[in-house]
Amino acid sequence: MNKRHSFFYAINSRLKSVVYLSLVILCAVDAYGQEKEKSWTELKQNYEFPAWYTEARFGIWLHWGGQSQPDNGGGWYARHMYMQDVGGQTFGKDAYPDHLKQYGHPSKSGYKEVLQSWKAEKLNPDALMKYFKEMGAKYFMILAVHHDHFDDFNSTYQKWNSVNIGPKRDIVGDFRKSARKYNMPFGVSSHDDRYLSWWLPAFGSDSSGPLKGVPYDGNLTKEDGKGLWWDGLDPADLYGMPPAKRTPEWISDMKKTWVLRHKELVTKYDVDMLWYDGYGFPYGEPGKEVCRTLFENSLKKNGKIMAVAAGKISDDDAIVKDIECGTSNDINPKPWQGIITTSSGWFYKKDREMVHNARTIIEMMADVNSKNGNLLLNVELLPTGSLSADEKAILDEVGAWVNKNSAAIYASKPWKVYGDNLNSILKRATNIANADLEALKKQAESEQFNQRTVKSPPYGNDEVRFTTKGNILYVFVLNPIEGEIGLPALGLKSQQLPGKIKSVKMMDGKRITFRQTDEKLTFSIPAVRPSKYAAVFEVKGAL
Incomplete structure (x- = not known):
């Protein structure tokens, strides 16, 4: 073999070796990647709830x-606008007549027209995030998709989204940028697993009146939109297929798309928290698969799982227990979350009834903090x-109180008992009618929807209520007035x-004057206090 051939032979052999080695590395990387895709059971085996969440104690949604x-x-406007009679669901009683006045009959101008009219023209995520942080919130959550099946993000798998329709902006993406800018852990909520039944009224028609029997716009097809503003969009992708056309195959495909949408949501926006509405994992295994993806994504990014999943899921130790409009009955050793909103309807409406103020x-x-929970406050x-x-006005007062008492809130832990002189409302209820008294007792025994308003x-x-931090016991007097207060739980022989x-x-x-006996701790509550709301005291020596 001459030198020229030897040279090319050597080069050829080296190229083959490089190609072979590259293939081996690629296969190894692929195998490694597959090996690292852990199951939900594996991911949660050694899971610990991250400190950013357990120490936060207060978030905004x-x-x-x-x-x-x-x-x-x-x-529930989107559902109730298709119902002439909403029965006992009084929080949606005016949706149908109001829709007729504002948009027209739902056979032509349905919920899709409501979405198109929504512009969010004054939305400033940076300003809102800055305000929420200043008022003391330690994490933030934005609604990503409600029961209406409309994605408030740049969704690849759902064309009915806020980038294509209405605001024409990536709402989840915009808030994520602001959350990162202000160093706020960022969560998203999904309420989408009930939309098949929730949207059924959209396929009905008036039962009385001049347009009796005229089908609502849930029955429209993609072809019906030609030449209209929603040309190219299929109403079935928003409302679902008409019930008679929902085959097992279609439902199966819908669930697969649901998983793809939500996997994209938690990975593309790299969320720190995912919150599910409803009870249990959405659709069962599909909901669990999205949680697996959330944890997997966090593990790959951080080297450990820093993400949080929350919902009304009581049989999984890796899920934060969620209590809607309520509180736990006792100290819960596992992290949990109480979610409340200022009105009875969750979404802002001019006719809303306010159920909370700064005091409540x-x-x-x-109460929630004393029982090892976080309070997640919804802002309507x-x-x-923009804010109403x-x-x-309510948030300003809450924020002022939180900032004054932050040492007793953030990173706090429960004491041996969550409070003292409990059930004071029932003790003072001698002048309450028996029926009302029984209702109060029943409310005290429940959790979901047991909130005081x-x-x-x-x-x-x-x-x-009590919280602790280090060697300090904090005492929250819920309804303080000037004078002495006695706490039997802090008696030396309690x-x-x-x-x-x-x-x-x-x-x-x-400094506050006090005396401690075997029976109780007694101390004075001054007339002048840092806030007109719950008064907080720092007690040393008890722990």
Whole structure:
């Protein structure tokens, strides 16, 4: 073999070796990648809830979307606008008549027209995020998709989304950027697993009146949209197929698409938290697969799982237990979350009934924190994307209280008992009718929807909640007035066996006179306090 041939032979052999080695590496990388795709069971085996969540104690949620656009009509506007009679669902009683006035008959102008009219023209995620952080929130969540099946993000698998229709912007993406800018853990909520049944009224028609029997726009097809603003879009992708055409194959494909949409949501936006509405994993295994993807994505990015999944899922230790409009009955050793909103409808409406004010929100926070939970407060934005004056007034007061008492809130842990002088409302209820008294007792025993509202009787002046941090016990007097208060749980011979108390201070540093006996701790609540709401005291020596 001559030198020239030897040279090319050597080069050829080397190229073959390089190609072979590259293929081996690629196969190894692929195998490694496959090996690293863990199951949900494997991922949650050594899972620990991250400190960013367990120490936060207070978060803000924007339950905001296309259903915020109509002036009135309740929180389930999209469903109830197709119902002349909503039965006992009073929070949507005005949706149908209001829709006729504002948009026209739902046979032609349906919910899709509501979405198209929603522009969110004053939305400023940076300004909102800055405000929420200043008022003391430690994490943030945005609604990504409600029961209406409309994606508030740049969805590859759902053309009915906020980038294509209405605001023409990636709402989830915009808020994610702002959350990262202000170093706020970022979550998304999905309420989408019930849309098949939730949308059924859209396939009906009026049962009376001049347009009786005329099908609503849920029955329209893609072809019906030619030449109209929704040309190219299929109503079936929003409302689902008409019930008679929902084959097992179609439902199976819908669930597969649901998984793709939600996997994209948690990975493309790299979310820190996913919250599910409803009870259990959405659709069973599909919902669990999305949680697996959430954890897997976090593991690959951080080297450990820093993500959180939450929902009304009681049989999985890796899921944060969620209590809607309520609180736990006792200290829960596992992280949990109470979610509340200012009105009865979750979405802003001019005719909404306010169920919370600053006082009740603060009382809820103290109660939830004392039981090892976080309070997630929903903010009902105007359809434009800005805060209403009444909402901001409430938030300003909540934020002022949180900032004054932050040491007793963030990274706090429960004590041996969550409170003292409990059930003061029932003790003071001698002048309440028997039926109302029984209702209060039943509410005290439940969890979901057991919240106290502006209509609830006030707490007794001596009822308190406890949190701890390090060697400090914090006492939250829920309904304080000037005078002495006695706490049996802090008596030297109580079941809790506290230590000898050395000092009691208000959160502004003011020393408080006290005396501790075998039976109780007694101390004075001054007339002048840092806030007119729950008064917080720092107690040293008890722990």
